[in-house]
Amino acid sequence: MTPDREQFVRPPTPPGFDASRAAERAEDPRGWRYDDAAREAVHRVIAERRDIRRFRPDEVPDDVLGRLLEAAHRAPSVGLMQPWRFIVIRDVATRSQVRTLAQRERLRQADRFDDRARHFLDQKIEGVVEAPVGVVVCCDPGDPDTEILGRGTIPETDIYSAACAIENFWLAARAEGLGVGWVSFYRPPDLRSVLGIPERVIPMAYLCVGWPDERPVRPGLEAAGWSSRVPVERVVMREHWGEAERADDVSASPDRAAAIAVRDRGDTQVRPAGSLGALEGVVERWAGVTGAPPPARMRAGVLLCAGDHGHTARGTSLYGARVSADIAAAAARGETAAAVLAADGGHDLVVADVGLREPTPGGVAARKVAAGTRDVLDGPAMTAGECSAAMAAGADLADALAHTGIDCLVAGEIGIGNTTTAAMLAAALTGAAPAQLVGRGVGVDAAGLERKRALVADALALHAEAIAAGPLSLLAALGGLELAALAGAVGAAWHRALPVVLDGYAATVAALVAVRVDPTVAEGLIAGHRSAEPGHGLVLTELGLEPLLDLRLRVGEGSGALLSLPLIAQAGALHAGMGTFAR
Ligand SMILES: Cc1cc2ncn([C@H]3O[C@H](COP(=O)(O)O)[C@@H](O)[C@H]3O)c2cc1C
Numbered sequence: 001m002t003p004d005r006e007q008f009v010r011p012p013t014p015p016g017f018d019a020s021r022a023a024e025r026a027e028d029p030r031g032w033r034y035d036d037a038a039r040e041a042v043h044r045v046i047a048e049r050r051d052i053r054r055f056r057p058d059e060v061p062d063d064v065l066g067r068l069l070e071a072a073h074r075a076p077s078v079g080l081m082q083p084w085r086f087i088v089i090r091d092v093a094t095r096s097q098v099r100t101l102a103q104r105e106r107l108r109q110a111d112r113f114d115d116r117a118r119h120f121l122d123q124k125i126e127g128v129v130e131a132p133v134g135v136v137v138c139c140d141p142g143d144p145d146t147e148i149l150g151r152g153t154i155p156e157t158d159i160y161s162a163a164c165a166i167e168n169f170w171l172a173a174r175a176e177g178l179g180v181g182w183v184s185f186y187r188p189p190d191l192r193s194v195l196g197i198p199e200r201v202i203p204m205a206y207l208c209v210g211w212p213d214e215r216p217v218r219p220g221l222e223a224a225g226w227s228s229r230v231p232v233e234r235v236v237m238r239e240h241w242g243e244a245e246r247a248d249d250v251s252a253s254p255d256r257a258a259a260i261a262v263r264d265r266g267d268t269q270v271r272p273a274g275s276l277g278a279l280e281g282v283v284e285r286w287a288g289v290t291g292a293p294p295p296a297r298m299r300a301g302v303l304l305c306a307g308d309h310g311h312t313a314r315g316t317s318l319y320g321a322r323v324s325a326d327i328a329a330a331a332a333r334g335e336t337a338a339a340v341l342a343a344d345g346g347h348d349l350v351v352a353d354v355g356l357r358e359p360t361p362g363g364v365a366a367r368k369v370a371a372g373t374r375d376v377l378d379g380p381a382m383t384a385g386e387c388s389a390a391m392a393a394g395a396d397l398a399d400a401l402a403h404t405g406i407d408c409l410v411a412g413e414i415g416i417g418n419t420t421t422a423a424m425l426a427a428a429l430t431g432a433a434p435a436q437l438v439g440r441g442v443g444v445d446a447a448g449l450e451r452k453r454a455l456v457a458d459a460l461a462l463h464a465e466a467i468a469a470g471p472l473s474l475l476a477a478l479g480g481l482e483l484a485a486l487a488g489a490v491g492a493a494w495h496r497a498l499p500v501v502l503d504g505y506a507a508t509v510a511a512l513v514a515v516r517v518d519p520t521v522a523e524g525l526i527a528g529h530r531s532a533e534p535g536h537g538l539v540l541t542e543l544g545l546e547p548l549l550d551l552r553l554r555v556g557e558g559s560g561a562l563l564s565l566p567l568i569a570q571a572g573a574l575h576a577g578m579g580t581f582a583r
């Protein structure tokens with residue numbers, strides 16, 4: 001028998017140590033949080049912090065300023081180095097000198113800026129003299145040779161730490177109702193000489209501090225139309241770099257007012273209501289994207305993305321990878337169907353190699369991410385990194401075209417074997433059976449068709465997990481570097497308010513991927529045609545799109561979309577030119 005042991009009684013926690021118990025923390029892991037009101041207050045102060053430029057002359061009491069400096073001094077610092085130093089300035093003569101520095105800098109910078117920036121510089125940029133207090137926040141790195149925990153790898157950690165102190169100061173000021181304006185319009189050596197700051201010390205900020213004579217609800221630069229805060233999703237990536245939406249995107253949403261104005265005008269035109277059928281829908285959709293009906297003369301940016309597919313080694317196309325590069329080269333020389341149509345219509349044609357197995361041919365934009373995809377039956381066709389790089393390349397190419405002032409983007413592809421990849425993606429995205437989605441492509445025979453179907457079924461089984469994980473992971477697993485690029489291009493066009501005229505099967509499937517990533521992208525799509533591939537109609541229906549033409553084309557490259565452009569332009573001409581009933 002084991003003798004009874006006396007229970008050990010834990011001594012009380014000495015002051016200044018963590019009094020929580022392991023059992024308590026396990027039972028209530030969130031027990032450290034504040035109550036709702038306190039949490040709300042924190043978030044409110046963060047959201048309502050503003051950069052203040054106009055100040056009341058009233059003095060800032062020492063005790064209030066003391067609380068702000070205390071808050072700043074509580075900032076985190078790497079290795080607890082506490083590199084911040086604060087110079088509190090109340091003397092108006094000193095503030096005047098600083099203001100002169102800021103004004104001098106403003107004039108210097110105005111010379112280098114364009115009109116828009118000059119307009120910004122005309123706005124009030126500082127309140128150095130008005131604000132009764134100035135606080136210069138400096139970073140004193142100390143002796144660079146002294147080993148500081150955490151500074152070995154990132155020497156700038158001292159500045160990062162001091163920046164945290166500035167934010168603390170700012171938030172505490174907001175809670176007090178005090179305004180802070182961060183002035184950086186000075187050259188550090190000038191400020192050093194005015195304030196006697198030693199050479200090694202960095203004057204990071206001149207903070208104007210005082211009671212605000214404005215209570216802005218929005219950031220000043222947003223109110224002035226300079227820029228706006230992007231949605232948080234644009235700056236947050238998951239798992240690795242590259243999946244955040246592009247931070248320079250303009251925010252996009254369908255322009256319902258413009259679309260409705262178009263419909264209202266259509267209703268008063270000298271024709272039976274609704275009598276222009278599908279053309280009315282196109283004009284409305286176009287206006288929803290661009291804010292105006294299609295122009296009667298239009299210039300499209302035709303983006304043909306080219307890539308190769310590893311599974312062609314299994315006989316999924318009549319041709320081999322060598323041919324993709326030849327088609328791309330011929331397109332760039334103006335010899336293929338789409339190139340002829342683009343030249344005929346006066347459109348801009350860009351042929352881009354994002355994944356050809358062969359070297360990039362002359363005349364073709366070199367954006368190769370990989371030399372073809374891997375065979376899907378050997379593993380994922382692309383890595384996640386290759387997939388997002390291809391999407392980014394497509395987005396860049398679309399952005400570059402957008403900057404040339406095109407009216408819309410034509411999305412087309414070149415890639416031997418890509419009708420098979422399109423079928424895999426379509427099956428993965430819609431759940432439809434491979435038999436409905438696999439067609440003859442360039443023209444395989446019955447045995448080839450069987451091979452394509454079998455490959456699609458096997459790939460779906462092999463990559464079931466990636467397929468379940470979402471559109472980007474299934475795109476990477478099943479492939480199509482050129483299709484990933486087109487998905488990126490379609491998303492970018494939407495964010496640039498450019499309608500996308502879709503071509504055949506593969507391009508439409510790429511658009512479906514983009515829509516699965518961001519459903520609003522669907523608002524910007526127009527189906528140029530329905531191709532001979534049986535899966536194309538199914539995918540168009542999935543997207544809710546009615547094709548403008550149905551000519552049993554099976555060329556790809558953007559040819560069907562190009563053929564539909566005159567029709568879209570004419571729909572625009574009808575809208576603009578027809579008379580209206582007087583009523
Ligand atoms: C000379 C030639 C020109 C083309 N232009 C587009 N494609 C089209 O056919 C290919 C897809 O079909 P599949 O999946 O059966 O290989 C893609 O390159 C597509 O753009 C062409 C194909 C050929 C042969």
Ligand SMILES: O=C(O)c1cccnc1
Binds near residue numbers: 419442505506556
């Ligand atoms: O759907 C298409 O555009 C298509 C069909 C067959 C071959 N190339 C393209």
